[in-house]
Amino acid sequence: MSFLIGCALWGYKEWVGDLFPPGSRASEFLRLYSQRLTTVEGNTTFYSVPDQPTVNRWAAETPIGFQFCPKLPRTITHAGLLYPHLEEALSFLERMQGLGDRLGPLFAQLPPSYGPANLTDLAAFLTALPRTTAEFAIELRHPDWFTPCSSDRLAELLQELGIGRVLLDTRPIYDVPDNPQLHSERKKPKLPLQFSVTAPFSLVRYISHPDRDVNQKFLQDWVPHISQWLQQGTRIYFFVHCPLEERSPTNLRFVQHLFKQHQIPIPPLPWDGLDSFPVQLNLL
Secondary structure (H helix, E strand, O other): OOEEEEEOOOOOHHHEOOOEOOOOOHHHHHHHHHHHOOEEEEOHHHHOOOOHHHHHHHHHOOOOOOEEEEEOOHHHHOOOOOHHHHHHHHHHHHHHHHHHHHEOOEEEEOOOOOOHHHHHHHHHHHHHOOOOOOOEEEEOOOHHHHOHHHHHHHHHHHHHHOOEEOEEEOHHHHOOOOOOOOOOOOOOOOOOOOOOOOOOEEEEEEEOOOOHHHHHHHHHHHHHHHHHHHHOOOEEEEEEEOOOHHHHHHHHHHHHHHHHHOOOOOOOOHHHHOOOOOOOOOOO
């Protein structure tokens, strides 16, 4: 599957009655989620590394073709330099091997304090990762990574190693009069969006506005890039977030249907085959 779409997590009780059927229990969330969406951003592993039986159970509860994209633990990415934590990263990778063919790219989300001055450390860490057993991507949040010089040097490194650059799009929550993050527990950074692909795959983290229709003008910018990347054979993991988490699945469905309206060759959303939830689009 060349285009996979999902949310940041699979278990959210407010999704019962929307993504999940009424009466669904928490123990059923992963199975139900994987029957409706095709990938998940493994945000849970950022906070806690699951034991091996849990990882094996995740694989057993999901269908063939479903993909987990685990986030490296914060004890690795938010504890200073990366290379000193290489052994911990390798141990985490070994643990995730229990996902088998459900394992998608792993990614490291680095803090705003980790800037281009750490490029040597970043290169050493990424070079040491065993890319024959997994794919990796990196999300950078220091603003200096987005300057032309640093961005070019970073792209050269990632392309040489086949490492993806996570594309974070926070425009829908910043380029509007209201700020939907005011009551959100986790604030997303305001950074430039660079449509850059450095690997055979791309991870997109789209931070949607709670008002579904506000997203339309921002999604229009993605249409030509998604279409071109798919034509070039790039595998795309498109994750839809929302500061109001209960609205993430509805916004995800809006993204999927808008892309289909623009004739982008993406597979059907499994969720659409399970019910007749209406999605109204007012395309530009």
